[in-house]
Each structure stands twice: as structure tokens, then as C-alpha cells.
Amino acid sequence: MLAIVVGTQEPGTPGGGGLALLATKALVAELDGRQVVDQAVVLVADGEIEAVGPRSELEIPEGYVVRDLGPYWIMPGLVDLHTHVSGSGINDTVYQINSGLRVAPTTQPGNPNLERALAAGVTTVLYIPGSGSNMGGQGILMKTGFKEYERALVRDPGSLKIAQGDNPTRWGYGMGRLLMNHHLRKVIEQGLAYARAWDAFEAGTGQEPERELRLDIFRDLAAHRTQVSTHTQYFQLVMMSILMLARDYELDVYIDHGSFDSYLNTDIALENNVAAILGPREVMWPNPPRYRTDGQVHGSAWGFQQQGHTMIGFNTDAPVVPLEELPLQAAMGTRYGMDNTTMQAVRGLTIVPATVAGIDHRVGSLERGKDADLVVLSGDPADPRTSIEQVYLEGESVYDTAQDRRRW
């Protein structure tokens, strides 16, 4: 393995001088602001985005290397907040509550799944434990295109993974949702007390608590430095995710893996400021009497949007569907009813997940100061026909179909 020195001489990377990328269209994907710039230039320096604007307005500083991308578009790298394929062996089910477990040591940066995801423009993922246990452990947020763990890592803990779905119940003992929720409340209350004790100690108002690895994550959660990502799916589960985790314990939580009729919770999701990250089971087929759609096929994204939700994103739950099919989740959300006239699908793949994971200062849109994680592509990112031609990570070209075999 060649050691790669930080600060290659590539333009755009730290120490590599400035880079100007000219594109037919730049999908800026700001949360509430600019969405599209036509005939755009994207300036990159020191691995960060320096500026984005129309060529007619934005001056390219002297000494910048200019690359004209011709007919191609440029957009921020995509973000998937529910994946399991950055490594393997992530379903420890000796105990149901595993808040101390961390997926970090299982990570295999540069594995084929990540390489393919990168080739699909997916540059940042939340790699989380499986849903075999009630509380699976701590995930990490990482970049898909770096082969060294330290470079790939965006944040550890990336989240605390909770599974409220039916998966944990499969492991015997006859455990049901009642016990699962009881488990969760119990450990969360312990954990939050633990966090308060540490806060008190650090403020000089309390004794030094005994260190408990199992509960350390709650210090991050209590301080909102990380989030809870839930394997939640249909109505009842999503409701508990919101009410228990967001309302009762005031944790940062987002609906992850939202599926089926989860959108029936839109009201409480809005009340508690909980975003909806959906996929891959994002369509509910008419299934009376359990689900009364009057014969209609309901897309989860359609449902959330109909009721006024705007923070709608997508995830794959790879390998349930392959990570490279993240854009297809947005396409299907749109197909099955989500209005996409103001680029909702693109934001759902970029800035929405970046924001809810608390990494929007680094990724998710083409804004000044963010990592230059850029995707060069032939058109609408949600369209399966659109090809990804190049990917930059922090200004470094990590995938280029002019040189690499097209992986996706």
C-alpha cells in the first residue's frame, strides 16, 4: 500500500493551488437558498469550495487551473444516512442494548461497495450497526472515496443506532415492541443521568462519576454533538421514534429508514422538528384493512410532502438495495408522487441528510467553505440514465471515467 501524503500537488487540494471547474449547470442545493446556477463556475482551493456563480459574474482568480466540463453538470456529493456496507460483522446480538459498541473497527475503507457508491456520486455515508439488536451501537460518518480510515472519517460517533423495527424481535425470547421500548427508555435515562453527572463534575459541582463505556455516547447525545439514527419504518414505529426520542428525551433524532405509511406522523414530526429520511421501502401498496389507501399507491415522500414537511431525504439501507442506487430512491420518491419542481429530490440526496446529521458545515451543498466534494454528471442526478463522470473529494479527483473504468 502506497502511503499517500496529505497535500498532493493536484490543483484544488491543500497546497495544490486553485481550481476552477466550468459546468453547464451547477446544482447548488442550498437548504433554503440558491438551487441552480447555469453556465457555472465552481472555484476550489485548499480542498474547499471557494465560490460558485455564473461565469458571467464570477471572476476566476489568476493562477487557477481551469477545467471546462463541457456539457456536464456539477453538484455536491450525495449523502446516505443509512448504510451497512462500509465493513462487515456489525450485528452483535449477544445483548439487546449495545450502546457501547462501535462500528469503527469493522470499517473497510475503499471496499468495492464504497468504490461503486463513489462512482454513483455518493461521497458521504453514515455507516451503522445492523438492526439485529434493539440498540446496535455507534455508527460513523465517513467519506466513501478515501482509502485511509483517518481521512475517510467525518465523525465518530456518527450516530447511535436504534432499531425499533421488528428485526430485533427475531432473536428469540419472545421480545416484542413493549420490551424494546422499555429497554430503550431505561438505558437512555441512565445515559442522560450519566451525562449530567459528568457535566456537573466538569462544572465543578459534582463528584467524578465512574467511567462507563456503555454510556459515554450519551454525553455526545446530550450535548447534541451526535444524533440517534433509527431503524424505524411504518407508522407505529416512527411515532415512537419521534415521541420517545425527540419529544420525551429531547435527543437529536431523525426518521431514518422511514418506510411505508410513516408519513402519517408528519404532524408530530413537524412539531418535534424531526426530519424524514426515507427508503428503501418507500411505497405503501393498498393493503386494507391494515392500511386504508382506498386502493391508492402511496409514496412515503409524497405523504410527508402533502402534509407540509420539507425536510425529506433518502437512504438505501445498503445492502438492502445497493448503495449506488441512492439516487434511484429519490427518483422513485418523485415517481410516486413527490413534487420535484424545486429540486426537492436533489436536496433530499444532499443538503437535507447533511443537515440532519449535523455535517452541513462540511458537505451537502455547493457553498463557500464546505468540502469540495463534487460530482460531475451528465444530467438530472435522479435519472438512472445520468452518468457520473468525475468525483472530487476535498478537491482531489478520486474518480474519473476518463481514466478509471466506469464503475457505475
Add this chain to the structure above:
Amino acid sequence: MHIKTNKKTGSLNAAALFLPLAMGLVAPTTAQEDEEPADEWFVLQGGDVHTGTGAVLRGASVLSKNGKIDEIGYDLYIPEEAEILDVAGYRVYPGLVAIESRGLFGGSSDLANSVDPFSKNMVLALSAGVTTARNGSEVAKLRAGHIDGLVLTSGVLPGLSYSKSNPSGKRTLRQKFEVAVQYLEVYAQWEIDKKSDKELKEPSDKGVDSSILRYLRGEARPVFSASTRTDLLEIARLAQRFGFRPIINGCQEGWIVADELGRAGASAIITARDRSTKGEELVRTGGSSIENAAILHRAGVSVTIIPSSAGISLGGIVGRDLMHLTIEAGFAVRGGLSEKAALDGITIEPARLLGVESRVGSIEVGKDADMIVTDGDILHYQTFVQWAVVSGEVVYDKEAELFFAHIRPRPKSALSPEERVDAGETEDEEIEEDSDDSDSSDEGGEEGDDKGDGTFRP
């Protein structure tokens, strides 16, 4: 906009009966002259007709008579009793052909006697544009509401196995081919000799595999399920040595040996998104490739496309089953296949492999009037089939079924959709207009570079 005449049931109608008689078109039969059915006319009027094998005719009409396409073009003479579906502003494509399917027909086999023509899955497959599908060894049309006129042919896609994993099977198959080739040589000689000696006995075909004779004579094509380059190469060589054209199902590593497959006259049935699970190595040549379809097509291998799941999946995950056949074709385009070839891969190419290309797979005079009407580019993910027509009859109408009617509902205005676009009323219609613009590729070039643009504007 949807005008129907009163002859829906095909019941007896004096005018319709006597008119052809008076015109001397129908010879009165002795016993059953009062049962001579009137001709059934149906018109798709004013759509952009993507014929598949031919040109794109903008604002044209397709006239069908008794379930067959009678005429395509402009200013057609429309018989007064014709049922007219005004599709101005919409696109008309040939009905899609699924080289494989599961569970669309209700019945398992012997569809003529077991089909459920009202099954939910049939409606859903029609909603995805599929009007013909293989079901086991039968090929049938999705004639919702009817149990007749549905099976096109049977005994299709006879399978053969020729794989590294079964060396003795390979040897046996080669021997069979050799025996058959020898027999054909003897037979050819006999045909020459018998001209001089009429008494000469025809050589016996005892011990000769009759299906292999059919392959060698070009009367049928065997299908191999193969994915590794080794097996594909071996099959290509077998085919070249004995002179038959193989169909290869799977063909994941076909892109590596595409030229050999092209030389062997092979056809491939491909899932564009296939991922090899074994021996996957992205940096070395091997495994699956998104470019598979494109590379094979370039090498002269005809490409048929099918999703990984050929059934209708109602588990919530969308985009990977037969209801998303066009999505799979879209992924082939992503890998470099032209949009034209991708559309062929879900229409005429599978029709050819199934031996039903004289009936379905393109919009041509004389073929079955099996067409779909869409609200946009068939390969765009947002496009819905608005109507499906099979044998000159509307068998699916998005607005009449509950499933998708609420999603971007069809405008109810008296204006045609085209006129509404001009008026700039809705965002959705703008999308239609944009997609239309990008469509120039269909007429002229191969690659649709300007695709996909149009779901949003700054």
C-alpha cells in the same frame, strides 16, 4: 376527449351488418350470416408515435382494425364507427415485451385455460407498459378482461447448459452436436444422391437430438444461462464451431468477451444493474459492468433487458421489479447504450427472441395494435403510462384504476394536453414540454445527451 361509440360489446348492429354486405365485402355465409361480426375500428389520434422500428411521427394517428394496425400516419380516413382515443400531446410507443415474467397472468401454465384476466398484477404490469410477456414456455399478451387471443406462442426459449462447472455435461452436449452435424452432412449428401438414385433410402435420424437439429437448421435458438467469461467464451466457440446462434441469459461478464459473442451471432438477456457477487474485483477486468449492455451492443450482440425481479413486487421497495422495466433500460443507457437500443431491448429484441416479432414489439401496419400512451419520455422515471392498448382495445387507463390516478392526475380540462402546455398552466406540463425538446435524439442521433434535463429549472 375519450369518445366511445355504441358498439362496445360487438353485439349485433344492423347498420354494421348490412353495410359490408351491401358493399359486397363480406360474402354471406349460409348458416350464420347474422353472426358475422362488424369490424372493430380503433384510433389513437394525434400522438407522437414512436414506432420503434421506424421513425417518430409527431401528431400522427394509428388506426387499428379488428385488433391489427391498419394504417399509421396523418389525415387518415377514420371510419364513422371507430372508437377514438385522442392522445394529442402524449406519446405512443409499442407495448413493452417482457422476456421473462412471474405472476402476471394469475395462472401458472396453460394460460388459455388458467389466466385470470382481471388480476391485480396484470393491471400493474400494464401500468408499467408491459403488454406481452413470457410466462414459462408460453408467450402471452396482457389482454385484460379477455381470456381469448392471449397466447401468442409456446415452447419458447429452450434451455441448454454448457458450463465449466459440469464438464461431463459439456462433453455430452458436444457429442450431441457432433452427431447432429454428421447427420446433416449425410442428409445433405443423400439429397444430392437421390437425384440420381430415386430408390436411395432417407438416412435415419435415430439417436440424433431433434432440438439440436432445429438449432443447427436455424429453426430455433437455444438459451444458455451463463455469466462468467470462461463459460461465455466456451459457448461462443461451441456456437461458432457448430454454426448456431446462442441466446445468453445473464451474461454478466459478456462485456469482456463481447467481440467473440458478436462473432458467434449471440443475443444477450441482460439486467443492466446486475452485480456479480463472486470474485468481484473492480480494479481488474472481471465481474459485472454497468457498460455491459452498451459494449455488447457495440459488438453486434442484440441486447434484451429485464430487471432482476421479473415479478410484480409489492413489498415497498420500488424500482427493481418488472413494474420498472423502463428503469432497468435507463440503467443500460447510463452505461452507454443508446436510448433507441435500450427501447429496442424492451420491445422488438425480446419479441424476436420469443419469435413473436411479426405480431408485437413495434408499431407497424399488420402487427397487433398493442401500444402504450405515455405522458412523457418512456425512459424517464417520472413518466406514467396513461393508457395501454392491446389488440386495438384500451385495457388500462391510469385514471380509471385506483393505483396511480392521484399521482399527477391527468388534466380534466376539455383542452388537449398540448394546448394546455401552450397556456403554461402547470409545472408538470412544462416538464412534458422540456422532455419533448430533449427528444430530438430519437430521430437523429444515437446518444441522448440532452436527457434528463427538465425536472427542474433555476
Add this chain to the structure above:
Amino acid sequence: MLIPLLLAWTPNPALQAAPDLPDLYALKASVLETGTGEVIEHAVLLVEGGKVITVGEDLVVERGIPVYELEPNQVVMPGLVNAYTRVGVTGSGPSGVQPWMRASDELYPAAGDYAKAREAGVTTLGHYPSGNGIPGRSVVVRPMGASADAMTLKDDAYLKVIMSSSKSAKSSLSGGFKDADSWIAKEAKNKEKWDKAKEKFDKEDDEEKKKKLDPGPYKPIKEDPKATSFMELRDGSLKALISVRTAGDYLHLIDAIGEEKFSWDLRVVMTRDMNIYHVIEKVAESGRRVVLEPEISLHPGTMRQRNLPAEFARAGTPLVLVPRNDSISGFEAWRRHVGEIVASGLDRSIAVRAITLEPAALLGVGDRVGSLEAGKDANILILSGDPLEPGTQVDAVILEGALVSGEMNL
């Protein structure tokens, strides 16, 4: 076989003497449902010898004839006719194509259920043979009588046929007619052969030789019970009741029948969400009766209720309604269930007819039972109120003129 034997030892209610009613008597009721759909107010019904002599509004009853004056709330209607039941018969026959089998061979007059059926107001039962395919013929019985013969109103009422979207079901039906054809052909050949022999015999003058040539009396080929049954269908002496579940089944049925002409009615097996509505118009055009349960079904994929009996009735199909559950409790709930679908849209007079005269006609006994008209059996229910209202009780049941349940006072 132990249980039926034990049952046989118990006192048989069917054999107990009915409470006395005179041979000739009149009923006076404020409301009388005739079963044809007609309702007569201030009705007078005259019964003699177990038959209805006359019925009408405010008829004058001759002096001396006992008159049973009913309470003002009480309603009179014909005894209910259940065209499709196995309550009272037990056992199960093998499935397959055996159109010669008869449910009448299963009759067990001592079955306690008959008394309960009477109490529930069911005075005519069409028993079908158990089994799938074409398992045999039904028998029409009155729920009373000491022997099978005494119970039987009509045997061979209909041939039960189960149709489905399958080759085997379709060829069971079409194959039966083919069997009939080939039997007829064989028999014709046999006859031809005999005719020739006879001709030769007749022409021969030589007595010696003639002896040798004597073909004897004509002997037809061996009867094929299956072929015979299908010939009976063709000549109209037997009719069929064909069960389907789906609209597709119906199309396959029509396909299987092909050009064959015979008399048949349709039974639609009710399921929760059914799609038979696709062919309601086609069924109506055929003019066949349809046997249904008084049940609300759901439009597939939805919670939208569909009143299929009402839809069939509106399309003009003659309707027969049978209890939802083929059990005594099903019999008891029958009128109430019919009331439910009347409340949601089925025409009331059609509904009453669908549990009385129409099933009687289906069973081929419409000239004898099913309505209160002159000349018909005096099978009469006296109810505590509107027959289709919940809570309405059967106060008394009269079977062929005799009181078989409840009480009546002069």
C-alpha cells in the same frame, strides 16, 4: 359409524306428530308477503288439505271455517327456501366428475337439524352433494318425514358444478359433453350394426339360415352414467348450478361451455374482496339466476363496500340468496342479513323473492313452494314483525298446512 347409530336411538322430532290444525282454516294477517314480491295488507289466506286455496285482501271467510286472527304486528310470509345447503345431511363424497351421484342417497331423515331448520322458518331445502369438480346432483326436501322418500320433493334438482380457472375444471365440463358425444356415436354404430344384421335376417327366406342370422332383440351398448348425465343436461331433464369465485372463472366457464346449450344457473362464492363485478353485465345478459350470500364485500384493495347482490339485481339478474353460514345459526341470521343488504341498497321485494320463490324456481319446485299463491303448498311463516328487521322472531311455522313449530290460537 358409531355416532349416526347413537343418533338413531334418540327420539326423532321429525317423527313426532304435529300439533293439530284443522284441515280447512283461514289466516288473517295485517301484512302478508306473497314471495313473488307482492305485499298484501289486511290479508286473508285460506288453507285446505295442506294447500293454499286462496289469498287476497279482505276476503270474506265462510262461516264455520276456523279463522286464526293474527296479532297486528305479525307478518305472514312463505316458508324460506334454501337452495344450497348441507344442513341435515352429513358425510363427504369424493371429488371428481361423477354426475350420476345423488345427494338423496345421503339423506338422513332423523337428523335433529331438520327440526331446528323448521323452527328457523326454513321449509324447503336443496341439498347439494359434497365434493369438488362435478360431484353429483342435489335433492329438494321438506324438513319433515320419516323416510327419505317422504321428505323428498324433487330429486335431481340440479347438477353441482364447481368451475375454476383451470384446465381440469374446464375439461370436466366440456369433456362430459364429449363423453356424451362419443357414447352416442358408439351407440349409433351399435344400432347400425344391429340394423344391418336385422335387415339381413329379415331378407333371409331360408328358415335354417335365418335361425343363425337372428340378431335377437336390440341391445343398446352399456349405459355410461357420466355420458347419460350430460345427455340429460342437453335434453333439459337436468340443469346445472355452476359455482365460480372470480370474474375470470366466469369467462373460463363460458369458454368451457362453448356452443353447448343447456340450462344452468350461477353461484358466486363470496369472499372478502371479490372481482365478479367485472362480469355483472355479461351475467345479466345471459339471463341466468345468480346464487349469492347476503353479504357486503369490499372493492379489491379498498375498504369501499360493494353490495354485489344489489348490483346483480339492478343489472336485471334474478337473485337467489342463501345464508352466509350453512348452519342452523346461519339460518336464524339469514333474514337479518338479507335485511342488511336491503338497508344498503337491494330492492326489498327482490330480496324477499330471493329467499322464497326464486330459490324454489332454481330448484325446479317453484310451482309447489316458495310463494303463497293458490294451489301451492301451505308453507307459512308467522313472524313477530317485518321479516327483514333484526329481532323479528319466528312465532309459528306451518308446513303443508300443519303447524310444525310455535303456537297458534283461535
